[in-house]
Amino acid sequence: MANRILVFYGSYRSDRMGIRLADYIVAGLGRRGEEVELVDAKAIGLPMLDRMYKEYPRGEAPPAMEALAKKIRAVDAFVFVAGEYNWAIQPGLKNLTDHFLEEWFWRPAAIASYSAGRLAGARSNSAWHAILAEMGMVVISSTLALGPIAQTLSPEGEPIGDGGRALEQAFARFADDLAWWTEAAKAQRERRAPPY
Template sequence: MSLVVPVILGSVRSDRQGIRAARFLVGALEARGHEAPLVDPADLTLPLLDRMYKEYPKGEAPEPLERLAALYTRADAFLVVSAEYNHSIPPALSNTLDHFLEEYFWRPSAICCYSAGQYGGVRAAMQLRAMLGELGMPSIPSLLPIPRIGKALSEAGEPAEEWLRKSAARFLDELTWYAEALREKRRSGTPY
């Protein structure tokens, strides 16, 4: 069953490596027949959070927020690709996520984290997991950490080693299960 899974990239740095992981995951989701639009804060150029989308009068939010709101309300799940900056999440990711709230409710999220070093961004993922839960899109139990991302994935998002394809397949199987289960449950209503 086809799903809508926005892939939210967290970095705007000029030499960012996360785009490799985002390309890999967009391709893997699309190969499964899912719609996986890339949400790239470098393209969105959102202002620093002053008002959330819901705080604008109807039809008066900046165009990128209107576009994201339309996408997010169609979404079945979210896949977040996060670097680790100072053992935490990148500010561009926090800013991108914080513009919305209700649009995330009752949908699962999944975290792909990465770093140039051996830890694969897992320290940031732990903080991100708490944030995603608070936003109403709790993360699935599994993570997809990618250590040494510059060697693990090509610029085009092709894995250099087979372990990454296998880990990603299990990770996406789990996300798909949660997304299908929660989509079915949303159809019968939510607590509020």
Template sequence: MSLVVLVILGSVRSDRQGLRAARFVIAELQARGVEAPLVDPAELQLPLLDRMYKEYPKGGAPACLEDLATLYRRSDAFLVVSAEYNHSIPPALSNTLDHFLEEYSWRPSGIVCYSAGQYGGVRAAMQLRAMMAELGASSIPSLLPIPRIGKALDEAGAAQEAWLPKAAARFLDELVWYAEALKAQRAKGTPY
């Protein structure tokens, strides 16, 4: 079963480390035959949320939101790559996620979190888990936290520590399982 898993990057900082994690998981997904487009808020230049995509008249949303809505509707799962800013979700990630609602429904999400320190962004991941559930894309039980990201991954996203590919394989096995299961169920119809 061919899958599309959107990788949503959460930071727009010029020296952001999340690109390393995004590149790593994209390569891991592609090695499994999964299409994994990157949603990068720094490239998209999304406006600050004034109206959700669904609140625009049909065909009246900014082109970047129309394009993103089309991509979201093609997806089978969302993989969110989040830093931890002040023990919370980065504002660019919240803004990117909040533009949409129905487009997330009946699709799982996976959370890759990271930090420069030892906690790997898990405090932000706990808040992100609640947010994704509210949006309709509940997170899978496992997380992929990456502590000390500057040592764990190089700039190209290649793992520099042996534990990381093993942890990623288990995490992605779970995400793919949920994505395939929910894709099959969506094909039969959804409760509403």
């Protein structure tokens, strides 16, 4: 049975490079038989955080927030495609994740970072580990880090050059690691309800 996975992408820029990596991951996981969907923070357009989903009276959350909460609760795992802005995380992706809390609990998350430079979003990647763990996810140890992204993936999300070849090798381990933790978490949730 396929694992259900949401891939989150958070850039609001007009010339978005990271969408290449998001598309690559969606396609790669799909080829492995996973049921995968891209969640684009810009397309969803949640407002700057005022109230978390859980702070709305039942049935009164904005429709986009309600629909996303339902999707998050229904899946088995998450992938966060994380760009780096000024040594930090993207505000669009952080804003989207902060609208939810319990919805994330007890599922694995993977991080794929990117940047226009050679450090490949490493600082953002590292920061997201702590953030996602605090939000109740089990963050897998395998990550992807692309930089410079324009020399690694074509505009269509196809691997190019030496960076693309390295990505394809790293992706297999990344996807295997995510699948293992996803299946382990599913089995544990079936065996015993989470403690809270």
